[in-house]
Amino acid sequence: MSGVTQGNAAKGAHRIAVIPGDGIGPEVTAEAVKVLRAVAPVMRRPVELQEFDWGAERWLRDGTTLPKGAMEELRDGYSAILFGALGDPRVPEQVHARDILLGLRFQLDLYINLRPVELLDERLTPLKGKRVSDIDMLVFRENTEGLYAGVGGNFKKGTADEIAINEDINTRKGVERILRAAFEAARGRRKKVCMSDKANALTYAHGLWQRTFAELKKEYADVEATHLYVDVAAMEMVRAPERFDVLVTSNMFGDILTDLGAAIVGGLGLAASGNIHPGRCSLFEPVHGSAPDIAGKGLANPLGAISSMAMMLEHIGEGAAAARVQAAVARVVTDGAVTRDLGGMLSTPACGDRVADAVGKAA
Ligand code: NAD
Ligand code: IPM
Ligand code: MN
Numbered sequence: 001m002s003g004v005t006q007g008n009a010a011k012g013a014h015r016i017a018v019i020p021g022d023g024i025g026p027e028v029t030a031e032a033v034k035v036l037r038a039v040a041p042v043m044r045r046p047v048e049l050q051e052f053d054w055g056a057e058r059w060l061r062d063g064t065t066l067p068k069g070a071m072e073e074l075r076d077g078y079s080a081i082l083f084g085a086l087g088d089p090r091v092p093e094q095v096h097a098r099d100i101l102l103g104l105r106f107q108l109d110l111y112i113n114l115r116p117v118e119l120l121d122e123r124l125t126p127l128k129g130k131r132v133s134d135i136d137m138l139v140f141r142e143n144t145e146g147l148y149a150g151v152g153g154n155f156k157k158g159t160a161d162e163i164a165i166n167e168d169i170n171t172r173k174g175v176e177r178i179l180r181a182a183f184e185a186a187r188g189r190r191k192k193v194c195m196s197d198k199a200n201a202l203t204y205a206h207g208l209w210q211r212t213f214a215e216l217k218k219e220y221a222d223v224e225a226t227h228l229y230v231d232v233a234a235m236e237m238v239r240a241p242e243r244f245d246v247l248v249t250s251n252m253f254g255d256i257l258t259d260l261g262a263a264i265v266g267g268l269g270l271a272a273s274g275n276i277h278p279g280r281c282s283l284f285e286p287v288h289g290s291a292p293d294i295a296g297k298g299l300a301n302p303l304g305a306i307s308s309m310a311m312m313l314e315h316i317g318e319g320a321a322a323a324r325v326q327a328a329v330a331r332v333v334t335d336g337a338v339t340r341d342l343g344g345m346l347s348t349p350a351c352g353d354r355v356a357d358a359v360g361k362a363a
Contacts, residue, residue, distance in 0.1 A: 004040045004047045013048040014316050017074055017081045019100070021055045023290025024300035024348075025084025031302035031352030032082060032309040035328070038356035039313070039321045050078075054100050056088030065099030071107040075281050079316045082309055083285035089292055102150070104283055105143050110275035111174065112181050113141035113254060114311070115287060117241075117261035117271075120333045124266035124342065127238065135265055137244040138189065140182040141254025143275055145169045148251045170205045170250070175212045181278075182248035183220040192224045192245035196233040196253060209250070234260055262287055266333075269301025269341045272308040274315060284312035298347040301339040303329055306355055328358035 005013070018033065020026035033049065040047055058064050074081060081104070086097035104110070119125055119135035127135075149169035156162050179195065186193045195213050199206035210227075217225040228236060230253045236243055237260055249257060262271035271287035286304030294300055307329055313322035337354040338344035346354065 004037045004049060006049055013046045014043075014079045014318075015048050015050065015077060016312070017078045018049050018051045019054055019081060019083045020051070021084040021086045021100075021290065022057075022088045022097075023085060023292050023295040024288075025055070025086065025290055027295070027298070027300045027348050028286060028302040028305035029082065029084040031348060031355070032305040034349075034352045035306050035325055035356050035359060036082075036309055036313075038359040039324055042324065043313075043318050043321045045318075054096075055086055056091050056096055059091060059096040065096045066103045071104065074104070075108055078281050080281060080312045081283040082312060083283050084305065085286065085288060085290040087290035087292070098150075102148060105275050108275075108277060108281060108283070109144060110277050110280075110282055111142065111144045111177055112274070112276040112278075113139075113143035113251075114274045114276055115139040115141060115254070115258040115261065115271065116307075116311075117237075117258070117265055119265045120270070120330050121266075124270075124333070125264055127241065127264055130241065130264075134242040137241065137261070138185060138246050139254060139258050139261060140178055140185070140246065140248040141258065142174060142178040142249070142251045143254075144251075145171060145174045146251030168202065168205045170208050172208065172212065175209050176216070179209075179213055179216050179248055182246050183216055183223055183225075186223045186246040187220070190245040191222060192226070193220075194226045194228055194233070194244055194247050196228050196230045196247060196249040196257070198230050198253070200229060206250075230257070233257065237261065237264060258287055267301070267341050269304055269339065270307070270333075271304045272311055274308065274311040276315065282312075282315055284308040284315070298349065299340060300348045301341050302348050302352045303333070303338070303355070306352070324359055325355070328355045328361075331358045331361075 020029040086101050087094055117137045119132050122132055147166055147168045151167040151169055152165040154164050182193050197206040197209045199210045262268045268288040273285055273287050275283040286308050310322045310325035332354045336344055339346055339351050
């Protein structure tokens with residue numbers, strides 16, 4: 001039997017760093033931890049949790065965003081990070097969120113932002129006539145460069161002559177590794193990869209994506225490789241989501257397309273993600289943010305956070321436990337044991353309880 005402990009590592013334990021963050025982050029993370037405790041008995045190794053208080057409150061108190069040495073501590077001492085959300089209207093320009101979330105993505109080199117878009121129940125999609133089998137895609141969002149690289153600046157800031165620049169950084173290495181990850185994943189699925197870019201306008205940056213894709217296509221001749229410009233990809237995700245299996249795209253486009261993806265399967269409250277570097281300490285978080293509009297009211301849907309935790313279990317080699325959690329999430333969704341955003345009546349903790357109960361029953 002395995003179990004969950006707080007602090008003090010049991011030998012051979014999975015060490016998990018928990019960063020609940022701001023707004024609804026702590027509410028949904030508490031439910032993911034609840035379900036983790038429920039599934040721990042069937043895990044191969046015990047789990048040890050360590051919580052970190054990084055977020056808006058800490059920043060307002062002492063100006064800390066990501067403490068010195070934190071990245072190395074996480075990289076060397078933990079199997080994975082379970083993350084809630086960051087974002088607080090009291091923090092100017094969300095400096096804390098940029099330092100902590102983007103800081104961890106970049107410094108831990110978590111180059112794959114993996115975001116499944118999977119319809120769990122026909123009733124959840126706003127798309128007319130689409131069935132469960134029509135929406136099952138996996139988005140590979142590049143996660144360490146592009147427009148997010150933070151390269152740029154302001155010139156004559158605050159004047160009428162101001163110039164503001166964010167450079168779109170695309171490296172051959174960065175592009176190739178995310179494309180390769182997508183091709184590899186497609187081999188274990190329906191063997192279809194669609195790359196989405198805007199090479200017709202961003203000729204230099206996305207020209208590199210086109211050329212790299214053309215090369216990899218030859219290497220992965222068993223995978224059907226197609227291309228859509230991002231504007232058309234957005235339209236096709238709504239019009240004909242059944243066209244997609246694996247979708248691979250840049251950092252910014254992936255951000256936007258995955259909120260769209262969430263909307264076609266029931267909303268942001270359900271969407272899960274992993275920020276992954278295979279074989280290294282990786283970070284798992286719901287796609288949604290801190291939702292200040294509903295924070296502290298028990299209204300937040302915890303299923304995105306719980307599914308992200310399941311992705312974490314998969315990453316740390318606990319595939320059977322991950323499958324149990326996913327089955328339990330699917331079960332509460334079909335039972336309607338959900339929060340108001342999905343048309344249910346349950347509070348955040350009551351929904352988490354139902355998943356934890358179902359974990360015990362899932363075969
Ligand atoms: P958001 O995702 O927080 O909220 C968008 C809408 O979806 C809101 O109406 C919200 O109530 C709803 N929603 C989100 N999660 C939900 C859930 N679990 N259950 C039910 N409803 C849910 O996006 P936003 O309002 O644009 O951003 C708020 C803050 O969060 C900003 O500071 C933003 O920068 C930050 N943010 C952080 C992350 C992250 O930490 N990964 C992701 C996105 C946004
Ligand atoms: C996400 C969020 C982040 C992003 C923000 C908070 C920087 O929207 O994880 O999707 O754009 O990556
Ligand atoms: Mn986003």
